Amino acid sequence: MTEPMKKSRQPTINDVARDAGVSKKTVSRVINRSPLLNEETRQKVLEVIAGLGYVPNPQARALALRRNFLIGLVHDNPNAQTVLNVQRGILEALRETDFELIVRPVDRGSPTMLDDVGAFLERQRPFGVVLLPPISENDALAKLCTSIGCRYVRMGSARLDDDAHMVASNDREAVKEAVTFLLSMGHKRIGLVQGPHGFRSAAERRAGFEEALKDADIPLPRSLIADGNYTFQSGLLAGERLLDLLPRPTAILCSNDEMAAGVLHIARQRGLDVPGDLSIVGFDDTPTAAHIWPPLTTVRWPVASMARSAALKLVGGLDGEAVEEPSMFLSTLIRRASAAPPKA
Amino acid sequence: MTEPMKKSRQPTINDVARDAGVSKKTVSRVINRSPLLNEETRQKVLEVIAGLGYVPNPQARALALRRNFLIGLVHDNPNAQTVLNVQRGILEALRETDFELIVRPVDRGSPTMLDDVGAFLERQRPFGVVLLPPISENDALAKLCTSIGCRYVRMGSARLDDDAHMVASNDREAVKEAVTFLLSMGHKRIGLVQGPHGFRSAAERRAGFEEALKDADIPLPRSLIADGNYTFQSGLLAGERLLDLLPRPTAILCSNDEMAAGVLHIARQRGLDVPGDLSIVGFDDTPTAAHIWPPLTTVRWPVASMARSAALKLVGGLDGEAVEEPSMFLSTLIRRASAAPPKA
DNA sequence: TTGTAAGCGTTATCAC
DNA sequence: GTGATAACGCTTACAA
Numbered sequence: 001m002t003e004p005m006k007k008s009r010q011p012t013i014n015d016v017a018r019d020a021g022v023s024k025k026t027v028s029r030v031i032n033r034s035p036l037l038n039e040e041t042r043q044k045v046l047e048v049i050a051g052l053g054y055v056p057n058p059q060a061r062a063l064a065l066r067r068n069f070l071i072g073l074v075h076d077n078p079n080a081q082t083v084l085n086v087q088r089g090i091l092e093a094l095r096e097t098d099f100e101l102i103v104r105p106v107d108r109g110s111p112t113m114l115d116d117v118g119a120f121l122e123r124q125r126p127f128g129v130v131l132l133p134p135i136s137e138n139d140a141l142a143k144l145c146t147s148i149g150c151r152y153v154r155m156g157s158a159r160l161d162d163d164a165h166m167v168a169s170n171d172r173e174a175v176k177e178a179v180t181f182l183l184s185m186g187h188k189r190i191g192l193v194q195g196p197h198g199f200r201s202a203a204e205r206r207a208g209f210e211e212a213l214k215d216a217d218i219p220l221p222r223s224l225i226a227d228g229n230y231t232f233q234s235g236l237l238a239g240e241r242l243l244d245l246l247p248r249p250t251a252i253l254c255s256n257d258e259m260a261a262g263v264l265h266i267a268r269q270r271g272l273d274v275p276g277d278l279s280i281v282g283f284d285d286t287p288t289a290a291h292i293w294p295p296l297t298t299v300r301w302p303v304a305s306m307a308r309s310a311a312l313k314l315v316g317g318l319d320g321e322a323v324e325e326p327s328m329f330l331s332t333l334i335r336r337a338s339a340a341p342p343k344a
Numbered sequence: 345m346t347e348p349m350k351k352s353r354q355p356t357i358n359d360v361a362r363d364a365g366v367s368k369k370t371v372s373r374v375i376n377r378s379p380l381l382n383e384e385t386r387q388k389v390l391e392v393i394a395g396l397g398y399v400p401n402p403q404a405r406a407l408a409l410r411r412n413f414l415i416g417l418v419h420d421n422p423n424a425q426t427v428l429n430v431q432r433g434i435l436e437a438l439r440e441t442d443f444e445l446i447v448r449p450v451d452r453g454s455p456t457m458l459d460d461v462g463a464f465l466e467r468q469r470p471f472g473v474v475l476l477p478p479i480s481e482n483d484a485l486a487k488l489c490t491s492i493g494c495r496y497v498r499m500g501s502a503r504l505d506d507d508a509h510m511v512a513s514n515d516r517e518a519v520k521e522a523v524t525f526l527l528s529m530g531h532k533r534i535g536l537v538q539g540p541h542g543f544r545s546a547a548e549r550r551a552g553f554e555e556a557l558k559d560a561d562i563p564l565p566r567s568l569i570a571d572g573n574y575t576f577q578s579g580l581l582a583g584e585r586l587l588d589l590l591p592r593p594t595a596i597l598c599s600n601d602e603m604a605a606g607v608l609h610i611a612r613q614r615g616l617d618v619p620g621d622l623s624i625v626g627f628d629d630t631p632t633a634a635h636i637w638p639p640l641t642t643v644r645w646p647v648a649s650m651a652r653s654a655a656l657k658l659v660g661g662l663d664g665e666a667v668e669e670p671s672m673f674l675s676t677l678i679r680r681a682s683a684a685p686p687k688a
Numbered sequence: 689t690t691g692t693a694a695g696c697g698t699t700a701t702c703a704c
Numbered sequence: 705g706t707g708a709t710a711a712c713g714c715t716t717a718c719a720a
Contacts, residue, residue: 010469012713023691028715038689055466059406060713063696068403070444080424080631087447100414100446100468103431122399124444125354232635261635268637287424288632291576291605293612356697367707372699382705404697407712 011052020048031056058098067127069098071314074117074141075132076108078230079258081286082303083132086155089307090130099315102126108135114144121148128152128314130307136160137200153310157201163327167310169301171201171283174331175208176215178281178299179253181333183216185341187251187279189224193238193263195255196229205255205283224249228259235262243270243278250278250342257282257289257298264292264338275340285334294337301331355396364392375400402442411471413442415658418461418485419476420452422574423602425630426647430476430499433651443659446470452479458488465492472496472658474651480504481544497654501545507671511654513645515545515627518675519552519597520559522625522643525677526595527560529685531623533568535593537582537603540573549599549627568593572603579606587614587622594622594686601626601633601642608636608682619684629678638681645675 013031017024022045029037030045048054062068073090077083090101104120106113113135121129121144128151135141136154142161145152154160157171182190192209195202206225213220223245226238235254239262242249254260260282267278274280274294282289285300309325316325357375361368366389373381374389392398406412417434421427434445448464450457457479465473465488472495479485480498486505489496498504501515526534536553539546550569557564567589570582579598583606586593598604604626611622618624618638626633629644653669660669 014713024714025691025716026689029690032715036689041689053466057407057713058468059403059412060696061715062403063401063407063698064713064715066696066715070446080428084424084427088449091447091449098467102414102444102446103435105432105435122397124402232631258635265635265637287576288635291602291609291632292636293609357699358697368697369699369707370705373706376699380705385705401697404712405699407714408697408699410699410712 010057011054013054013056015052016045016048016054019052020045061098068125069100070102070124070126071099071311072120072124072126072129073101073103073132074106074120074129074135075104076106076113076135077132079256079284079286082284085303086130086132086307089304090311092304093308093311094315097315099127106135114138114140117141118144118148121145121150126150130310130314131155133157133201134199151314153313155306155310157204159327160200164313167306167313167325167327167329169306169329169331171204171299171301171331172208172211174299174301174333175205175253175283176212177208178283178297178333179209179212180216181335182251182253182279182281182339183212183218185279185339187342188218189247189249189251190218191224191226191242191245191249191252193226193228193235193242193252193254193259195259196227199230202230202255209253228255228262230256230258232258232262232265235259236266237262239263239266243267243272248278251281251339252278253281255283257284257286257296260296260298260338261288261292264296273343275338276343279339279342281339289334290336297336297339298334299331300334302329305329354401355398357398357400359396360389360392360398363396364389405442412469413444414446414468414470415443415655416464416468416470416473417445417447417476418450418464418473418479419448420450420479421476423600423628423630426628427476429647430474430651433648434474434655436648437652437655438659441659443471450479458482458484461485462488462492465489465494470494474654474658475499477501477545478543495658497657499650499654501548503671504544508657511650511657511669511671511673513650513673513675515548515643515645515675516552516555518643518645518677519549519627520556522627522641522677523553523556523597524560525679526597526623526625526683527556527562529623529683531595531686532562533591533593533595534562535568535570535586535589535596537570537572537579537586537596537598537607539599539603540571543574546574546599553597572599572606574600574602576602576606576609579603580610581606583607583610587611587616592622595625595683596622597625599627601628601630601640604640604642604682605632605636608640617687619682620687623683623686625683633678634680641680641683642678643675644678646673649673 013024013027016027131154154166156168160166194206226241228234228238272278282296282298285298289296289298312325357368357371360371475498498510500512504510538550570585572578572582626640626642629642633640633642656669
């Protein structure tokens with residue numbers, strides 16, 4: 001029992017092997033759940049492992065296996081809650097696995113962005129990466145991952161890639177539903193604050209907006225569409241633009257909640273009653289959406305679930321089982337007080 | 345030039361050594377910036393490295409060095425923006441180093457929390473961890489890190505540990521300043537929505553609140569203090585409690601912005617004019633603070649800078665230089681429209 | 689079912 | 705200054 005000179009360092013596979021009276025390979029088999037193992041041997045080894053408090057060294061395993069246990073999250077999404085929800089979803093999928101999550105925010109718009117991500121992938125060689133919008137919409141980035149040999153899954157607002165490499169919410173349908181909801185309440189003059197050019201989400205949401213109006217045979221003058229860039233500030237500007245119109249729109253759909261908050265701000269400044277004089281609908285269901293006054297009707301996309309599936313697509317199928325994770329996710333319209341039938 | 349059977353795998357240190365006509369140890373010296381190296385040799389090796397696109401394998405380095413290049417972020421902070429700001433700050437400090445950030449949200453309140461973190465530390469053996477409040481206030485956790493032999497730095501609202509293991513904002517002073525500001529505008533009846541019991545930040549902020557009133561010789565009846573738990577919901581309840589009082593407080597200080605938003609909500613519901621009838625002050629300067637109406641006067645603590653220093657305390661001093669990172673950080677009162685002199 | 693030997697890509701030791 | 709050689713802790717051949 002009394003080992004001579006018990007070193008205080010972490011026990012290694014050798015210690016376990018010695019104490020259990022087996023070879024390291026056998027211990028390795030136990031760790032890796034090899035099926036061809038005498039049950040007695042397994043038990044004995046497990047006991048020694050527990051007794052010693054042995055934990056396999058991930059770096060050593062990574063070296064021997066020529067792959068590591070890191071999943072990267074590459075993102076440039078400005079919405080903190082979204083990013084955290086994604087992290088939560090990924091970690092949920094990674095629980096009970098040996099994988100860890102490493103995060104890598106990148107600077108969208110930086111001319112060296114692709115190089116930066118490339119350097120990160122080359123250096124760390126993560127087992128796989130989850131790409132968040134809007135950067136996930138960048139096809140060059142996906143190609144880069146492929147060329148480097150790094151698995152990836154893109155999150156997005158529409159089918160961006162084949163099922164193995166993407167999870168998406170159907171933003172177009174979701175917005176269409178929201179607008180149809182407004183129409184059903186009697187709104188006829190509905191404005192849109194759209195997201196920035198080059199963003200797939202912005203394009204999809206606009207498309208859904210237009211489709212809904214078209215289906216209802218309601219004309220859409222260009223003046224009812226204001227530009228935004230997903231910031232509160234741009235929502236303020238867009239709100240001023242749209243509320244200057246005569247006749248005023250009775251409802252405004254915003255491509256995200258931040259901008260909706262901006263529009264609400266302007267409406268209040270002008271003494272408009274929301275939703276009496278103006279209904280407002282957002283997109284994202286950020287925490288703020290529920291906390292502003294009146295609470296914002298908005299669209300919630302299942303970020304965490306999507307992220308979870310994304311991660312499972314990456315790490316799943318390692319045990320040979322096919323990965324049958326969904327690729328498309330439904331968003332839900334969250335009805336709150338900011339949208340109601342127009343007053344008169 | 346034409347190597348026979350160029351394998352498509354990543355180049356290793358051996359490839360570099362062979363091509364440069366030196367030993368692997370020399371290449372290793374170049375990588376690790378060893379000072380005792382012939383400049384010519386170094387240049388030649390660097391050329392080959394660049395030519396080959398060689399990148400050292402972090403896992404192999406970790407194994408050989410018996411330490412890895414991972415900094416963990418352990419957090420249970422509910423504020424997404426805060427967590428992301430921390431991540432940003434840490435990564436800023438880690439840029440240009442070989443370290444990566446791995447994140448580990450934990451479930452505060454789970455009875456197995458300490459075990460969970462312990463398992464994480466044992467398994468991954470990160471080089472160091474940054475602990476976010478409120479979990480960072482847990483002394484048992486700090487002890488656990490020490491016993492496992494994992495470096496740590498705690499972020500907090502007050503001195504929680506010695507300088508090497510902590511960075512803190514001075515919440516007490518910050519709140520004191522905010523309350524003094526309200527007093528200077530003529531408020532005499534000021535309510536407090538405090539944070540949950542057991543949170544150091546809540547205690548510090550309350551202490552600052554009380555000190556300011558005491559310094560001004562203003563009595564503080566217990567009824568002017570309402571309990572909250574840092575959620576919007578609890579802000580609603582606390583707001584109702586305080587605004588039921590007669591005479592009504594003319595100002596309310598909230599221990600965070602979420603709760604301030606809740607109080608604002610109630611004030612609006614009751615038709616109160618903010619700030620005319622009621623001034624509101626928050627704490628945190630979340631994005632929401634600037635987007636609600638009226639924009640919220642609040643206290644901003646330099647999260648990212650603190651996180652940056654925390655990370656530097658962890659990885660600094662590796663090159664022998666002493667780490668001279670600050671431990672205390674000043675918060676700033678952000679004056680917005682939600683606080684003004686009382687109407688009458 | 690289990691063990692032996694070799695190797696994963698790097699760094700430390702200690703000669704030269 | 706530089707280079708053999710032996711670690712580091714694990715896994716994959718391939719034997720037994």
